[in-house]
Amino acid sequence: MSLAIDKFGHEPSEHEAENASNSYLMSLVAVVAGLPLPIMNLVATLFFYIGNRKGSHFVRWHCTQALLSQASLLPVNSIGFWWTISIIFSNEQISSKYIAYLITIVLFNLFDFIATMIAAVQTRKGIHVEWWLYGSVTNLICRA
Amino acid sequence: MNKILLQFFITVAVFATIYFGLSQIDWIAVLKVKEASKKTEEKLGDFFWELFSKADEEIHDEKTVAIIDSLVNHLCEANSIDQTKIKIHILKNGEVNAFTLPNNYLVIYSGLIKSTENEAELLGVVGHELAHMEKGHVMKKLIKEIGLSALISMTAGGGGQTVKEALKLLSSSAYDRDLEREADITSVEYMIRARIDPEPFANFMYRLSDKEKNLPSQAYWISTHPDSKERAEYIINYIKGKTFIKKPLLTESQWKELKERVKN
Incomplete structure (x- = not known):
């Protein structure tokens, strides 16, 4: 997942930049608050x-990109969540595969977290940031 | 669109590669997961045993201990279970009960020996408890019901109420229905491999479930293992049509002697 800084069609206003930045902050706030269910980040961003x-195109575009990033993390994190639940409450044992999966999702979440922080800071300055994959999908579904 | 698909597949491939690479490492050994859980289990087992041994008098009579040891050892040998790790203790208590504690403690109450009519009935219950031990059900139940952090603090001398709760939980053998079924069937398999007739095990459950109405406090093993009739039935169904060699372990006089010694 890379971040590409592109020029947007128009220069966003102060208010637009703030709203766009907040869409990323919503998912960060949910993570920082330590919400245990993986769906919470998605719900926060969805709201x-x-x-x-x-909102304006700039705001909608970044809300969509933030939503897509959270939506894609949901299945990945949910597998980890239910795998953990089955270890605690059923006959499932802790295995090397389980630990490997946890490390993988922690790495992906960390990467997503850092990318979200950068995006929040850049959009706050009015700079348009397109992510790897999510940026392209957002361009497809969020038209001016 | 092609660009999106390409990026999607690359992202999935990166995820899969990282996961596949990481799963090649034996994390259980690297993080010493087994050693850490074994230590906790050892501490807990010793801690619980100390409490149970204080509550009831232990039977040290050489002959009784030797007979019980020989029966359990026979079951273990036939099923490749390392009998040296099992700590068998017979306690003087009228309850019809046997249970396992963490760290391979097998506790048998004299009330159980008294109420069984033959070695097969007794070994059915012992096999059931051995199955809980071998399949790691004991720690699983404790962690699920009490929580790992509470258990660890218990061994450090904290949580009086939690200790009481844990003791009740361990001796009541109230496992999940699925775990109970698994332990029942495993016990039957142990018995078949050890050339012991499993039918008396089912009969024992039938008998005690009937008695339960009159002797609720005595028939402890059965009263805390619900649906005993249903369980007896699925044991009977499981062995139906199977042929197996039955070989008695104790002579009639040895069995009588065991019951007599426990009574006294």
């Missing part, structure tokens, strides 16, 4: 997305 459906 913000719904709230800004009628």
Whole structure:
């Protein structure tokens, strides 16, 4: 997942930049608050997305990108969550495969977390940031 | 669109490669998971045994201990279970009960020996407890019901109420229905391999479930293992049509002697 800084169609206003940046902050706040269920980050970002459906293109574009990044983490994190639950409550044993999976999802979440922080800072400055994969998908579904 | 698909596949491939690479490492050995859990189990087992041994008098009579040891050893040998790790203790208590504690403690109450009519009935219950031990059900139950952190603090001398709860949980053998079924069937398999007739094990459950109405406090092993009739039935169904060699372990006089010694 790389971050590409592109020029957007127009120069976003101060208010637009703040709203776009907040869409990334929503998912960060949910992580920092230590919410245990992986769906919480997605829900937080989704609420913000719904709230800004009628915002400017710049705001909608970044809300969509933030939502996509959280949505893609959901299945990956959910597998880890339910795997852990089955170890605690059923006959499933801790295995090397389980630990390897946990490390992999921690790495992906960390990468996503850092990318989200950078995106939050850059969009706050009014700079348009397109992520690897999510940026392209967002361009496809979020038209001006 | 092609660009998106390409990026998607590359992302999935990166994820899969990292996972595959990491899963080649034996994390259980690297993180010493087994050693850490074994140490906790040892501490807990010793701690619980100390409490149980204080509550009831242990039977040290050489003949009784030798007979019980020989029966358990026979079951273990036939099923490649390392009998040297099992710490068998017979306690003087009227309850019809046997249970396992962490760190391979097998506790048998004299009430169980008294109420069984033959070695097969007794070994059915012992096999059931050995199955819980071998399949790691004991620690699983404790962690699930009490929580690992509470258990660890218990060995450090904390949590009086939790200790009581844990003792009740261990001696009541109230495992999940699935675990109970697994232990029952495993016990039957142990018995078949050891050339012991498993049918008396089912009969014993039938008998005690009937008695339970009159003797609720005595028939402890059965009253804490619900649906005993249903369990007796699936044991009977499991062995139906199977042929196996039955070979008595104790002579009639040895069995009588064991019961007599426990009574006294």
